[in-house]
Amino acid sequence: MDIVVTGRHTQIKQKFRDVVESKMNRVTAIAPDAQRVQVVLTHEGNPRQADSAKRVELTVIAGKTVVRAEASSADEFSAFDMALDKLTLRLRRTRDRRKDHRRGLERLPMPMDMPLEKPQESVVEPEEQNSAQQDAMASDLGPGQSVEVQVGDTPIVIRRKLHIAEPMSxxxxxxxxxxxxxxxxxxxxxxxxxxxxxxxxxxxxxxxxxxxxxxxxxxxxx
The missing domain is CATH 3.30.505.50 (Sigma 54 modulation/S30EA ribosomal protein, C-terminal domain)
Structure with a gap:
């Protein structure tokens, strides 16, 4: 299983990488078919948000299944532990649902925690926004690609993404x-x-x- 650790507005320390890799056996134990785990550590520079200055986002990709979780805390290690707890809970529910389907049962989803923000794949830089806004919103995107465009001088940002999915119930x-x-x-x-x-x-x-x-x-x- 590939483990990819990246940072936003922060440098990833080797100690954090070591902790992440040492605890990934929790993921493989529940989801042995997991192919990739993405770990994104974000630092919030606002001193008023010191209690949640570190945010960790975890994404597990196993075939066509994508499971995500995130958490924030004062330090990256506790944020990672909380996000990992949420992730393993969702992975267990995925595993249980597969078992139910093999038995011919249907299970309703269980309520979960907080809404998550997906990592930004591509962003239009501010100096390019005025001239490229219409072209960016009208251009063709490939599967999984996205673009963000700021509306003039306002704080409004429009994000456009192409998602390919099979029809489902x-x-x-x-x-x-x-x-x-x-x-x-x-x-x-x-x-x-x-x-x-x-x-x-x-x-x-x-x-x-x-x-x-x-x-x-x-x-x-x-």
Missing amino acids: IDEALYEMELIGHDFFLFVNKETNRPSVVYRRHGWSYGVFEIDTPEHMAEAKK
Whole structure:
């Protein structure tokens, strides 16, 4: 299993790398098919956020399955331990779900913790934004590629990303949403073939949005 450790606004110390590698057996014990683990350590320079100055994001890639977790603390080691606890919990749920499917059972997703932010793949630099904004938003992206564009002189940033996914059921979409720790998940409903979004409401309550066009609905009625 490949272990990739990177830092944002901070240098990665060898001691932190050693701790990460020494504890990755917790991941392989639960997910022996894991191919890659990405560890991102971010330092927040604002002194008012000293208690959460270090944020660790963990991403495990096992085939088509992606599981994420993150945590913040005053130091990188405690942040890593907390993120690893969340990650192993989600990996166990993934393993249990696979067992249930082999038995022909369906399991509803369990509520998880906080929404996560995915690492930024590509960012448009500020000095290029005014001239390249329209081109960036209109250009074709490859699978997994993304672009961020700031709107003029405002603090508004628009992020565009292309995600390729096979159609799935609502239950599968809810499960994928919980795996990545988000409050919503965009997918194609295999029953209706419509772009759809599942989202968390309150407690055990979930919602689904489906999108269609009048032209497509008219064609379907013919």
